[in-house]
Amino acid sequence: MLSRNLWKLILSAAILAWAVSSMLPLKDRDFGQFVRSEAEAKQADFNKLMTKVAERVQAGQAPSVFVALKQIAREEKIDLSQYFPQVRLEANLKNIEKRNNILLDELLRRSKGRLQLGLDLKGGVAFTLEVDEQVAAKFNESTRKEKLEKAIEIIGARVNSLGVAEPIIRPVGDTRIEVQLAGVTTKDNPEVMNSLKKPARLDFRMVHPYAAPPQEVPPGYEPLTLENEGRNGETYTEELYVKRIPEMTGSGVADSYPVMDEFGRFKIILRFTKEGKEQFAQVTKAIADEGQRAGRLGRLAIVLDGKLYSAPTVREQINSDSAEISGSFSQREAIDLASVLNNPLDLPLAVKEQNEVGPSLATDAVSSGVRASLIGTVAVCAFMVTFYATGGIVAVLSLAVNIAIILGVMASIGVTMTMPGLAGIVLTIGMAVDANILIFERMREELALGKSLNNSNQAGFEKALTTILDAHFVQLIICAIMIWLGTGPIKGFGFTLLIGVISTLFSVLITGHMLMEMLVDAGLQKITMRRMLGDLKVDFVKYGKPAAIGSVALVLVSIAYVVYQGDRIYGIDFAGGDQITANFTTKIDAAAIRRVAEQSGVGEVNITYASDLGSGKEQLKFETAYGKSDQLLSALQKAYPNAGLVKQGGSQIGATIGKEIKWNAILSVGVSMLVILLYIAFRFEFGFGIGAMASTLHDILMNIGIFVLFGHKFSAPMVAAILCVAGYSINETVVVFDRIREELKLNPTGNLRDVINHAITKVFARTIMTATTTFLAALALFTFGGGQLHDIAFTFLVGIVTSTFSAIFIAAQVFYWWHKGDRKHVEAHHDIAPKYEWAGSSRASE
The missing domain is CATH 3.30.1360.200 (Gyrase A; domain 2)
Known part of the structure; x- marks a missing residue:
């Protein structure tokens, strides 16, 4: 019966084809070769022109084909658009030089790989701007600081308007601003550099x-x-x-x-x-x-x-x-x-330094991040196939479509891939199979009632649909809040997760369901479904009170420790720090530098290798907390005496993330709590909303406390990861609440305590299964990833455990206490009683 799934097949194939094509080309292409292949008219003339271009580059008269082509076209007044009729330009733009500039910028954009990498993976360009000393002397320290902050804000707006993702723009000392741009090089992007390196008044x-x-x-x-x-x-x-x-x-x-x-x-x-x-x-x-x-x-x-x-x-x-x-x-x-x-800009600024920056993560660190992501994905897929056999294969296929869509959308809208973004995709993979597990566990229940595989598949899908939509819609709201109130990595993380949530809904509800239906139509009679846990008979409500009291006590202790630590909980992103530039004779791997930093008690360190554009000499730059940079340099000189490390200069760096963004993070959490309360109260009932808000707040505070207790520092990706935990927490809570709501309708005579216990018992195995898949993905990042990935994965691991715990022992218990253990109190506030042709009554609840 292909006809009933034909539209799903066509839609899935079309979106998959679009996603794959959006990622092509995967790598940047040589600009000279690219423009030769793109020239569709007067090719003989264009080849002669390109010969002149090559001669000029070889003679050292131009740094690149891009610049040489622009120079010759300007000198000889050549309209380059005659060779590229397929590139549409403004009809009323008659100035040849301007037409050429627009055309070459467009061709350069098309020559680039569609999925762009961030500064931490690909490198880029960095330059330092300095306020004129005579102008700076006219202002007092407070006014100068205010004007420098305003300049940073304006430069950030300019960079964002050029489409450079997740730039780093921060003060260095009292009169300088440092700018780092991912994937931008002076050789291939001279126009971008010219527009940024001299921010004018x-x-x-x-x-x-x-x-x-x-x-x-x-x-x-x-x-x-x-x-x-x-x-x-x-x-x-x-x-x-x-x-x-x-x-x-x-x-x-x-x-x-x-x-x-x-x-x-x-x-x-x-x-x-x-x-x-x-x-x-x-x-x-x-x-x-x-x-x-x-x-x-x-x-x-x-x-x-x-x-x-x-x-x-x-x-x-x-x-x-x-x-x-x-x-x-x-x-x-x-x-x-x-x-x-x-x-x-109120302050005239001049370029003080300009460097080409290598990837801030060493080659082995980048490969370890990719390897960790692959291992996490393979672990999740192996888990699904082991426990669900044919169903697991369907889940894996839908997961492949999911990943393709995520990468395709990122490439098409220009989202830059960074290490935190990569971590977000891996977490999405772990969470994506959650929807499949919901459907499969519902199918298991239907099969246990003696229904056929076809009927069980349909019933399982229909019963899980509402839960899946509710859970993912709340996650969409969390993502929207991250995008709305966040900046830099927080906003980038939110975009990645937003894409992941939408692609998960499509891949599971359309592609995955289609594949299962096609297998059943093709003659599949039975499906293997193994279990991690059998049916439990536990009074969850009974153990809920001591569990909640113990958990809240741990939250209070950990938060008290956070308050005690004060500003020491902030990493370089939030607090600023010291920066040292050093010459070397032998390059030290970034992973080795991090090990020395950890062993010597320096803690967090950001590392870059940069080449001065004037001399071409490569230098090591690293950033530490205040007062730690010289300590790290001494430790490195002692650990690697043959590296020839010699300090060239040092300065204090300002926070990448200002106070405004700190408050935005707090506001994000507050808005998230309010939205969760309102949405759950609207979709379920107010008591459910209170329970969901309480459990999510519990998970956020628990994560912050444990994160600090284990010596980690807050950075922008950590804030994004904690907000992501809030989304995962509400996902787990919605599953439990949806089952409680269903049990209230199916069991009209049961008291509230029995209904809650029965509902949790039915979803307990599923909750452990989904927590395990997501935990496996995060564990791979934690075990095999390094640097920033390690910290993000730690947040996820803690969040998965706390979210699983809170859905059962916090959210459900708060709902029970809110209604004083009385079923009639629930029914008085929400229409969950079954409908009959005549009015009936239920037994008194406990």
Whole structure:
């Protein structure tokens, strides 16, 4: 009966094909070879051009094919788009150089592997920006710190607008900012680097009302050149005298964006802050008054990094929350100018250092992370096949589809793969089989009643469906909160898990169910289902009170220890630390450096090998907690005397994650608790919501306490991992609650204590099974992974144990206590009593 599954087969095949194609190519392709293969028109001419390009690169006149191609095209005024008709460009963009820049950027993007790796796996570029000392001296320490933090925020916005995932942007000392960009190289991405390495101050300056070059420069003004583009793409320049001291800076601009008017012309809308509105009103009034006196319209110049971008005329005072700049803009010009206006900086910054960064994890550490992920996946698959045989094979096949979809979606939307993201995928694998186990355990119950495999399959799927949807929907909410309130790795982790939850629903409910139905239709008569545990007869409610009291006592003790430790619980991400740069003669493996750090009591250490772009000399850089860097250097010199380690410099580094993000993490937990309460109360009943919130909060606090008790430090990935534990916890709790709700309907005469015990007994074996699969995945990361993976896996391992415990001994017990052990109290608050044609009554509950 293929017809009933035909749509599922077509849909699964189509999505799988799309996912695989989205990941291709897997690796970056050589840009020169790529553009040769992509040139579809005038190939002979293009091959001659590429010969010139190769000669220029070989002669050392250009660092790469990308740069050489751009240089020759500019010099010889060649429109490169003639060779690539398949790449669509704006029809009204006539300027050849701009067309070439857009075209080459697009070709460079297409030459890259679709699934990009993060800085910890692939390396990238790092540069340090420094505030001009004379400018810094004008501000007191508090103001300078505030302006530096504002500069970090603005640079972060610029980096994010370029699509660079999970950048590291942090203060170094009082006058410097360090920026690390994953997967960006100066050789292949010169345009990206040029736009970032000189973060400029945006000024609004007055244009002299009548004097212009070649006249004598008026006092207080300087000559600047404005480049304009004609209707046919021709460029011409205009020389103006612009005031040296700005009338206002870009800090008064809240937002800027291009719009198209009713005639198809582009203009830019500016929205001001409250202070910006007042400043702009004063500036435009002064210019309008001066223009009236001079008998011509005055102009207000927009200057970024000393470059004149535009000089619109001012007819009258503008006292409004917004203003517009109109003119003969192309769409690209409008977008570029709006981008300029959205990037103001109060402090002029200069590039102090610029380095090419190697992967912060050594080669063996990266391979160990991949190996740990593979071992975890194989362990989960082997477990499923061992206990469910044919059903396990179906689960493995649906898991393969799941992984393909996750990677395909990540590649298609540009999510960067990092070590924490890899850990999130492995955890998703462990959690994904949970849905399969729910269905298989329901099938087991139906088969025990004597039903056929076909009927058992359908009934098991239908009975597990609501539980699966409820559990995964709550996880989706948790992911949405991580994305909404999180930044950097937290947001990246949330995206990875969000993709995983959605792909799990599809692979299990569509692909997995289809495969099982097709096997049954093909003649499968029976299915092997082994068990880890037999039926238990335990009074879970009886043991719930002492178990909960003991658990809460442990939570209080561990949290008291967290409070006692204070700021010492924070890692470098949150607290900042010391950084040392050292020369060496023999390279020391990063894993070995971490071992020395652990043995010498230094603790957390971040390691990078960077090559100075000027000298090309490779240096070792490592970061430790405050006061620990020299201790680590001495320990390394003693452990590796032949490495030739010599300290070149050191500095203090600021926290990658500021106070705002700390509070965002706390807010994420608080919002998660509220959402869990509301959703469970809506889907089940308020007592269920209280139980779910209590158990999830218990798991979060328990994880934090145990995490600190074992000497671990908080970093951004740890916050994301703990929020992930909250999602896993609610998943386990929903399964128990769904069974309690079902038992209340099926057993209308049973008291609440018996109903809860019976429900937990039925799901206990399933809970242990799912906990085991997820535990196996996390255990592989903990055992075979290193560095950050080890810490993340530890959080998962603790979370799996606490979540399993709390679903049975916290959530269910809180629900029981909330209703005072009285079934009638439950029925009074929620319609769970069975419906009859006439009103019936139930026996009194305990």
